[in-house]
Amino acid sequence: MTAQERIGLRLMRKRVDLGYTQQEVAGFVGVRDATTIMNWECGTKDPATRYLIRLARLYCVTPDWILNFSGEADEYDDQFVSPYGGFRRKEDL
8 A cells, every 4th residue: 555545444434434525525624526525535635735735724633744744543543632723523514
């Protein structure tokens, strides 16, 4: 598995865990449509830095976590509070 694919898998798992659709994530981070989110999750493209920060905020993780530089997915799912703010679940919005 490539680094891009690992990043994509983390993004997809976090989105699904939080109950967001690709279209909802696209709207939050400010990309045109769900196709961009799909490309990130499939590992065909990486999100630009500005989108990476917005994803981290939405998913309550750090950009380092998304880039797979720190922690395992399960380590952050229930206890981590992002220094960037963010929401735990869609219902909390």
